[in-house]
Amino acid sequence: MDEMQSQTSEPLEEPLLTVHDVVRSFQVGSVQLDVLKGIHMQVMRKQLVMLKGRSGSGKTTLLNMLGGLDVPTKGEIRFNGLSFHTMSDDERTAVRRRDIGFIFQTYALLPLLSAWENVELSLRLAKTPKHLWKERVGHCLELVGLGKRMHHRPFELSGGEQQRVAIAKAIAHQPTLILADEPTAELDSQMGAQVMAVFREIIRTEDVAICMTTHDPTILEVADYVYEMVDGRFDRSSNHTNQAS
Ligand SMILES: Nc1ncnc2c1ncn2[C@@H]1O[C@H](COP(=O)(O)OP(=O)(O)OP(=O)(O)O)[C@@H](O)[C@H]1O
Numbered sequence: 001m002d003e004m005q006s007q008t009s010e011p012l013e014e015p016l017l018t019v020h021d022v023v024r025s026f027q028v029g030s031v032q033l034d035v036l037k038g039i040h041m042q043v044m045r046k047q048l049v050m051l052k053g054r055s056g057s058g059k060t061t062l063l064n065m066l067g068g069l070d071v072p073t074k075g076e077i078r079f080n081g082l083s084f085h086t087m088s089d090d091e092r093t094a095v096r097r098r099d100i101g102f103i104f105q106t107y108a109l110l111p112l113l114s115a116w117e118n119v120e121l122s123l124r125l126a127k128t129p130k131h132l133w134k135e136r137v138g139h140c141l142e143l144v145g146l147g148k149r150m151h152h153r154p155f156e157l158s159g160g161e162q163q164r165v166a167i168a169k170a171i172a173h174q175p176t177l178i179l180a181d182e183p184t185a186e187l188d189s190q191m192g193a194q195v196m197a198v199f200r201e202i203i204r205t206e207d208v209a210i211c212m213t214t215h216d217p218t219i220l221e222v223a224d225y226v227y228e229m230v231d232g233r234f235d236r237s238s239n240h241t242n243q244a245s
């Protein structure tokens, strides 16, 4: 309650991420496929935003552009004061390594590395000074509830545990934005709920916002805000803020 009151009394906050009229078309042979047809959205700091929409509606396509992996055919993406749509590939890659973390449906862990080493890898990529690694890796694995599984390799972990290692890996370098593409799709409902509890906890304790896709109605209830993709646009009548959060 206190938090809500202080939020409303502060001056209007700048969004962390702003998407303005984004169009993405693909040329497939002689056919032009218009997947995104004018997307508008915002993600505020420390917000949990979800994208829903039927298979093939363009959720992954959009998420890739939010992370600077792909660029819009037309339109603007602003992240943390930077304009992705005017930056070079190399410039976007540098921003992504420093400020963004990715989580995928199938965890994307390196199978021969332990949980600890997988998390360490993202600090190496982000060029975090080596003397800080030990404390940060330990902290992140504790945060996702894997303090007792730090030296297991992926095949020695359950699906939910592997996804929690992937979360630790995604947050290790202290990004301000996490992008997660159907992070709970491979998990049963109990493990999915655990992953969502971890997401809530990292938003509470780290300065990070999360934007994720999901098909699962019970997962959608945990969001601060839900955007629904319909025919290449967000359906205004379906976008909503959840009361519970
Ligand atoms: N590189 C590409 N070239 C051509 N078409 C593409 C490309 N990437 C995506 N598409 C098309 O764009 C559409 C949207 O794909 P996307 O993967 O974004 O959907 P999605 O909403 O993530 O679906 P799902 O829920 O199944 O993951 C699909 O019809 C897909 O075939």
Ligand SMILES: [Mg+2]
Binding pocket: 059, 060, 061, 181
């Ligand atoms: Mg997808």
